[in-house]
Amino acid sequence: MKYIRDPKRIREVLGKKVQFLLGDMACVYGGLLAGCSFFGGYPITPASEVAEGMARMLPRVGGTYIQMEDEIGSIAAVIGAAWGGSKSMTATSGPGFSLMMENYGYAVMTETPCVIVNVQRTGPSTGQPTLGAQGDMMQVRWGTHGDLEALALAPSTVQECLDFTIEAFNLSEKYRNPACVMTDGEIGHLRERIIIPDEKDMNLIERVPATIDKNKYIPFTNSQTIKDCKVPDFPTFGTGYRTYVTGLTHNEKGFPATDKQPDHEKLVKRITEKICDDADKLVMIEKLNLDNADIAFVTYGATARPAESAMEMARNNGIKVGLLRLKLVWPFPEKELAKLAKNVDKIIVPEMNLGQIVHPVIEAAKGNCEVVCAPKIGGEMHNPDELYKYLEGK
Amino acid sequence: MVEIKTAEELNKKFLREGMWPTIFCNGCGHGVVLEYTFWALEEIGWDMDKVVFASGIGCSSRLPGYINADGLHTTHGRAIAFATGIKAADPDLNVIIFTGDGDCAGIGGNHFIHAARRNIDMTVIMINNFIYGMTGGQLAPTAPLGSIATTAPYGNVEHPFDICNLACALGANYVARWTVTHPYQPIKSIKEGLQKKGFSLLEFLAPCPTAYGRRNKLGDIKKHWAWYDNNTILKEDYEKIMKYGTEKEKEQVKDKIPLGVFQDIQKPGFFELYDDLVKRLKEKETKKGESKK
Numbered sequence: 001m002k003y004i005r006d007p008k009r010i011r012e013v014l015g016k017k018v019q020f021l022l023g024d025m026a027c028v029y030g031g032l033l034a035g036c037s038f039f040g041g042y043p044i045t046p047a048s049e050v051a052e053g054m055a056r057m058l059p060r061v062g063g064t065y066i067q068m069e070d071e072i073g074s075i076a077a078v079i080g081a082a083w084g085g086s087k088s089m090t091a092t093s094g095p096g097f098s099l100m101m102e103n104y105g106y107a108v109m110t111e112t113p114c115v116i117v118n119v120q121r122t123g124p125s126t127g128q129p130t131l132g133a134q135g136d137m138m139q140v141r142w143g144t145h146g147d148l149e150a151l152a153l154a155p156s157t158v159q160e161c162l163d164f165t166i167e168a169f170n171l172s173e174k175y176r177n178p179a180c181v182m183t184d185g186e187i188g189h190l191r192e193r194i195i196i197p198d199e200k201d202m203n204l205i206e207r208v209p210a211t212i213d214k215n216k217y218i219p220f221t222n223s224q225t226i227k228d229c230k231v232p233d234f235p236t237f238g239t240g241y242r243t244y245v246t247g248l249t250h251n252e253k254g255f256p257a258t259d260k261q262p263d264h265e266k267l268v269k270r271i272t273e274k275i276c277d278d279a280d281k282l283v284m285i286e287k288l289n290l291d292n293a294d295i296a297f298v299t300y301g302a303t304a305r306p307a308e309s310a311m312e313m314a315r316n317n318g319i320k321v322g323l324l325r326l327k328l329v330w331p332f333p334e335k336e337l338a339k340l341a342k343n344v345d346k347i348i349v350p351e352m353n354l355g356q357i358v359h360p361v362i363e364a365a366k367g368n369c370e371v372v373c374a375p376k377i378g379g380e381m382h383n384p385d386e387l388y389k390y391l392e393g394k
Numbered sequence: 395m396v397e398i399k400t401a402e403e404l405n406k407k408f409l410r411e412g413m414w415p416t417i418f419c420n421g422c423g424h425g426v427v428l429e430y431t432f433w434a435l436e437e438i439g440w441d442m443d444k445v446v447f448a449s450g451i452g453c454s455s456r457l458p459g460y461i462n463a464d465g466l467h468t469t470h471g472r473a474i475a476f477a478t479g480i481k482a483a484d485p486d487l488n489v490i491i492f493t494g495d496g497d498c499a500g501i502g503g504n505h506f507i508h509a510a511r512r513n514i515d516m517t518v519i520m521i522n523n524f525i526y527g528m529t530g531g532q533l534a535p536t537a538p539l540g541s542i543a544t545t546a547p548y549g550n551v552e553h554p555f556d557i558c559n560l561a562c563a564l565g566a567n568y569v570a571r572w573t574v575t576h577p578y579q580p581i582k583s584i585k586e587g588l589q590k591k592g593f594s595l596l597e598f599l600a601p602c603p604t605a606y607g608r609r610n611k612l613g614d615i616k617k618h619w620a621w622y623d624n625n626t627i628l629k630e631d632y633e634k635i636m637k638y639g640t641e642k643e644k645e646q647v648k649d650k651i652p653l654g655v656f657q658d659i660q661k662p663g664f665f666e667l668y669d670d671l672v673k674r675l676k677e678k679e680t681k682k683g684e685s686k687k
Contacts, residue, residue, distance in 0.1 A: 001485065001669060002484060003483075037483070038479060038482050038483055040478075040479060059668070059671055059672050060675055060679075062672065064483075064668060066478065066512075066664075068478070068508070069504050069505060069507070070504065072475070072505075073472070073475035073478075073504075073505050073508070074475075076468065076469070076472040076475035076476045076478075076479065076505075077475050077476065077478045077482070078479060079468075079476060079479065080448070080466065080475070080476035080477055080478060080479025080480040080481075080482075080483070081479035081480065081482055081483040082479070082483075083464075083466060083479075083480055083483075084446075084480040084481070084482070084483025084484040084487065085483050085484055086479075086482070086483035088483070102469050103472065235464075237446050237464040237480060237484065237487060238443065238444055238446065238464065238486065238487050239443070240443040241464070242410075242442075242443070242462055242463050243464055243465075244410065244413075244458065244459050244464075244467065245464075245465065245466050245467065246459070246467035247467065247468065247469060248467065253412065255412065255413060255459070256459065
């Protein structure tokens with residue numbers, strides 16, 4: 001049976017409007033609310049609860065859950081489902097995300113909308129399966145071979161796990177690019193109060209379907225429906241457009257053009273520009289106390305929480321500290337960071353890795369202020385006291 | 395209902411314009427499998443808007459590009475997993491996978507195993523030419539013992555993979571093997587496989603004169619094609635000889651590759667069982683709702 005999104009039924013299955021919920025489950029809720037009708041899963045700690053939640057709830061809203069044979073198969077099925085007309089998603093953690101890298105690139109190259117929830121842990125390799133970390137913030141940007149733009153959100157609360165999963169679907173549908181929810185073991189396994197948004201407050205974005213006359217249809221070029229839009233219209237399989245979709249370099253018709261430099265440049269420039277042209281519109285940041293700050297935390301995900309506490313401690317002690325939280329980490333809000341670097345003396349970037357997002361921060365700061373990496377690895381979050389010490393070190 | 399009479403008419407109906415010439419070498423068997431598939435589709439009479447082809451990487455995986463239908467040319471070995479998603483999203487679509495021995499039995503083995511086990515409603519057409527042709531002739535998992543490849547320069551010491559045997563063990567609903575040198579049985583088998591609910595595997599032995607025949611000294615194209623007649627045997631004949639034949643007869647056929655339909659059953663497919671599950675849940679909830687009232 002083909003899935004039809006039924007907002008009333010979805011809310012019936014999700015239950016009460018206000019709930020005390022696990023972060024991983026909030027991703028399930030977000031997916032279902034967004035109209036996800038296919039989930040390809042594979043068990044991995046700390047992301048398994050997303051698959052478990054989907055296995056319980058998807059059949060009840062008319063969607064399909066399949067536990068695939070591995071993460072490569074999961075993302076493959078998710079991409080296939082998108083071409084069959086579904087909004088589709090998967091969830092994984094570090095090692096599974098590494099396995100998905102080839103097909104993640106395939107989704108970029110074939111302009112397939114889909115969502116990956118990555119409940120991050122650390123590595124290299126198996127690392128610490130049950131503990132949180134921010135190990136894949138660069139992998140999501142650079143992990144697959146070739147040139148691409150990433151769409152990556154980092155929730156700091158359970159509510160944001162829900163909201164950002166919906167947002168990830170919106171971004172991926174809008175840009176026809178995979179979008180990732182880069183949560184982590186801390187937020188994924190945290191329980192907090194959430195509010196399920198009302199239908200009227202949700203602005204769901206759907207891919208623009210191909211509707212043009214079949215003889216005039218060109219599958220891999222600017223939209224033939226929306227003016228000056230670099231995102232092509234989507235020819236769902238079975239709708240008669242008879243589209244050939246390939247991960248090879250292809251021309252506008254979708255035919256392989258592997259030995260043609262102009263075709264490759266044109267294609268890859270379009271699929272990156274469709275996102276980076278909109279980079280200014282896409283900024284999703286939270287600013288706290290930045291107006292009169294001498295020092296700023298630049299932070300995202302779970303680490304924003306101890307950073308905020310450290311900021312408050314400092315404010316109480318008369319140190320002028322602010323905080324800039326990246327909700328959408330990729331595309332990186334370069335201009336915002338450049339502006340910030342001119343207004344403060346020092347930026348501190350706490351991360352649960354040995355320094356990943358600190359690099360684009362340094363790049364954007366262009367030497368206008370000092371940028372300090374505040375790493376913590378090993379599966380423990382930063383303690384506010386530890387971060388406070390970075391402030392005193394000024 | 396067959397309206398088409400000639401190969402030319404068939405090509406006009408099924409081939410995609412603008413993709414020619416093909417990448418295939420002289421004497422290659424892939425085009426023949428494509429034509430057999432067209433005849434089978436013509437006989438079934440499906441609306442080609444509702445037929446989707448998926449493939450991985452390799453020579454055989456280029457076939458969907460030449461067909462005037464939706465096609466998903468995916469990553470190496472993963473076509474079956476992609477196709478699982480397509481079928482889940484739209485059960486009205488008929489999903490056909492073109493794959494090769496390296497793509498399916500090598501790198502994609504695990505996806506093949508689990509799609510067959512789940513009995514996903516799809517037809518996998520694996521063209522087995524004993525070699526990685528596109529990359530220049532490296533050793534394939536189906537290559538006969540002793541065969542020469544660029545990565546087995548002194549002869550293959552690995553036992554070949556019998557993919558039909560594996561599919562039967564996994565409970566696939568339809569399993570058949572033919573060579574490209576006989577037209578009638580393959581067309582009939584493809585038709586049966588396509589119409590079968592659940593997982594179907596069709597293996598085709600096909601020559602690769604460039605990367606396999608040349609190195610293994612199978613002679614010119616004509617002689618290479620004859621190899622397939624001389625080194626295969628109908629499954630029924632093979633079984634009969636192995637049971638009742640003389641020692642000499644057994645010796646003559648023991649290394650030949652059996653052809654035929656190996657499995658033809660009606661196990662319920664994944665999506666049938668999943669639909670039952672959805673229905674069961676709905677009934678349970680309706681009952682619960684009524685008892686509350």
